[in-house]
Amino acid sequence: MSIKLYIDMLSQPCRALVIFMKTCKVPFEAVQVAIRKGENRKEPFLKLNPLGKLPVMVDGQFVLTxxxxIFRYICRKFSVPENIYPSSLEGQAKVDEYLEWQHMNTRYKAATVFIGELFGRGNVDVDKAVSDMNQMMDDLEMMFLKNQEFINGDQVSFADILAACEIVQPMFSGRKVFDDRPRIKSWFERVRRETQPHFDEAHSIFYQGRERFLRKNKL
Known part of the structure; x- marks a missing residue:
C-alpha cells in the first residue's frame, strides 16, 4: 500500500514534501485538499487532522501531521540520498538545525509578508513584516549559507528545499525578494536546478495564481 499525502500545492510545506518525495523516488498518492475552498475544515479530512492543517501523511493505519x-518518518522508512538527509550524526544535526530554526523564521516571516500583501494591511503591519523578513534573510545568509553553496555544504538537502519553498511565497504579490541579495539568489537557483523538474512542477499552481493576482492588481 502506497503512502497517501494530503496536500494543497499553494502550501509551502506541501510543495517541499512533494519535491522531496519525487526527488527521492518515494512512491506516494497525492490527495488534493483545497484550503481556499475550506476543504481542510470539513469531514472527512478533520478525522485525519482535527486541527485542519496540511500536510497529512497516511501510511496504512498510521496518520502523521x-x-x-513526515520528512523524518519517510527518511527512516525509505532509503533516501545521502545529501538529502545524511546518515552521519553531524550531517543530520546540521540539517535539523535549520529545520528547527525555520519555523519561527523563514516560514513565519516570509508567510507574514505574503498574508499582509495578499489580504491587506488591515490584517498585518506590512512594513514591520517586510523589515522582519529582511532580517531573516540576513540571518539565513550569515548563519546557514555563509560561503557554502547549500545549507549543509556543497549538496542540496531537504533544508534547502523547504527554505526555497518558503522564500518563494512572498513573491506571489510581485515582491522582488532577491533584490540586493546575489548570494541568496544564486543559492535559490541552485536549489531549483538540483530539484528539477519537480520544483517547477510543484510550483505550477502557485505560478498560475501569481500571474492572475498580478494581472488583477495590474502589478
Missing part, C-alpha cells in the same frame, strides 16, 4: 515529522 507536520511536514518535518
Amino acid at each position: 507536520e511536514s518535518v515529522a
Whole structure:
C-alpha cells in the first residue's frame, strides 16, 4: 500500500514534501485538499487532522501531521540520498538545525509578508513584516549559507528545499525578494536546478495564481 499525502500545492510545506518525495523516488498518492475552498475544515479530512492543517501523511493505519515529522518518518522508512538527509550524526544535526530554526523564521516571516500583501494591511503591519523578513534573510545568509553553496555544504538537502519553498511565497504579490541579495539568489537557483523538474512542477499552481493576482492588481 502506497503512502497517501494530503496536500494543497499553494502550501509551502506541501510543495517541499512533494519535491522531496519525487526527488527521492518515494512512491506516494497525492490527495488534493483545497484550503481556499475550506476543504481542510470539513469531514472527512478533520478525522485525519482535527486541527485542519496540511500536510497529512497516511501510511496504512498510521496518520502523521507536520511536514518535518513526515520528512523524518519517510527518511527512516525509505532509503533516501545521502545529501538529502545524511546518515552521519553531524550531517543530520546540521540539517535539523535549520529545520528547527525555520519555523519561527523563514516560514513565519516570509508567510507574514505574503498574508499582509495578499489580504491587506488591515490584517498585518506590512512594513514591520517586510523589515522582519529582511532580517531573516540576513540571518539565513550569515548563519546557514555563509560561503557554502547549500545549507549543509556543497549538496542540496531537504533544508534547502523547504527554505526555497518558503522564500518563494512572498513573491506571489510581485515582491522582488532577491533584490540586493546575489548570494541568496544564486543559492535559490541552485536549489531549483538540483530539484528539477519537480520544483517547477510543484510550483505550477502557485505560478498560475501569481500571474492572475498580478494581472488583477495590474502589478
